[in-house]
Amino acid sequence: EDQVTQSPEALRLQEGESSSLNCSYTVSGLRGLFWYRQDPGKGPEFLFTLYSAGEEKEKERLKATLTKKESFLHITAPKPEDSATYLCAVQTLEYGNKLVFGAGTILRVKS
Amino acid sequence: DAGITQSPRHKVTETGTPVTLRCHQTENHRYMYWYRQDPGHGLRLIHYSYGVKDTDKGEVSDGYSVSRSKTEDFLLTLESATSSQTSVYFCASGGTGGAGGANVLTFGAGSRLTVL
Numbered sequence: 001e002d003q004v005t006q007s008p009e010a011l012r013l014q015e016g017e018s019s020s021l022n023c024s025y026t027v028s029g030l031r032g033l034f035w036y037r038q039d040p041g042k043g044p045e046f047l048f049t050l051y052s053a054g055e056e057k058e059k060e061r062l063k064a065t066l067t068k069k070e071s072f073l074h075i076t077a078p079k080p081e082d083s084a085t086y087l088c089a090v091q092t093l094e095y096g097n098k099l100v101f102g103a104g105t106i107l108r109v110k111s
Numbered sequence: 112d113a114g115i116t117q118s119p120r121h122k123v124t125e126t127g128t129p130v131t132l133r134c135h136q137t138e139n140h141r142y143m144y145w146y147r148q149d150p151g152h153g154l155r156l157i158h159y160s161y162g163v164k165d166t167d168k169g170e171v172s173d174g175y176s177v178s179r180s181k182t183e184d185f186l187l188t189l190e191s192a193t194s195s196q197t198s199v200y201f202c203a204s205g206g207t208g209g210a211g212g213a214n215v216l217t218f219g220a221g222s223r224l225t226v227l
Contacts, residue, residue: 006153032214034215034216036218041220041221042220042221043201043203043218043219043220043221044154044201044216044218045218046215046216046217049215087153087154089154091214096161097142097159097161097205097214098144098156098159098169099144099156099214099216100156101146101153101154101155102153103151103152103153104153
């Protein structure tokens, strides 16, 4: 059974304290791995798509990386406005156009 | 204007009553999805559509049905609501613009349903 596991469940950082969120997956035939950001009371907002091991993408203070078993979302010098829930999702050849989501990591950045 | 809208945004109903949630997208996306989000479970797929009148079940489809009569509209119906269906429901749409057919999804703002 395909699984997507995110860790930690929750993370508290001081402003400027860099850290990483993890998304591990046990799927076959990965088509793409996605990162989304979700603010309270809103729908998820797309951040990145990664397609193959070794790929990296950056956006402002965020950098996503991908290996054959996991993805990391690195947050460099975070600010309070980076506080949100970060969701990871995978799309596989077997499940076609369905995305399987992890439970998310709740990030709180204090000033 | 938002590319995808959901209605109603909030609804309180009683056990046993039918409920329909509506999703409208202006992106001309082929694929549309209904997810539910519950604490500790993340987003779980209820049903999805890969074209007009073409739908398929997701991992938590029991008690739900869907219909898609136009590209832009996707309806989720709870025939007889139960308390276990209290949740936040998200609609999403996506095309096939990614490498290998990977879909980037655009989500609506969510519909909070409470079943008493």
